[in-house]
Amino acid sequence: xxxxxxxxxxxxxxxxxxxxxxxxxxxxxxxxxxxxxxxxxxxxxxxxxxxxxxxxxxxxxxxxxxxxxxxxxxxxxxxxxxxxx
Numbered sequence: 001x002x003x004x005x006x007x008x009x010x011x012x013x014x015x016x017x018x019x020x021x022x023x024x025x026x027x028x029x030x031x032x033x034x035x036x037x038x039x040x041x042x043x044x045x046x047x048x049x050x051x052x053x054x055x056x057x058x059x060x061x062x063x064x065x066x067x068x069x070x071x072x073x074x075x076x077x078x079x080x081x082x083x084x085x
Contacts, residue, residue, distance in 0.1 A: 033081075044073060
């Protein structure tokens with residue numbers, strides 16, 4: 001079990017073991033899923049748009065690149081959650 005403390009700026013430092021396990025690098029993200037009184041945290045590896053190409057099946061026209069990035073991140077996190085259970 002790893003414990004992190006909240007700083008005065010509302011930031012946390014991830015325990016080194018998690019950083020190594022998830023191979024996190026600067027720019028990678030974390031997605032937080034609330035489940036009642038618990039929170040699940042999933043790593044999101046930073047990828048270029050070329051790496052994400054084809055990861056999202058558009059249900060409607062995409063307005064701009066920020067919307068495309070958000071949809072791709074959500075899909076990636078969803079796939080990761082299904083893979084890791």
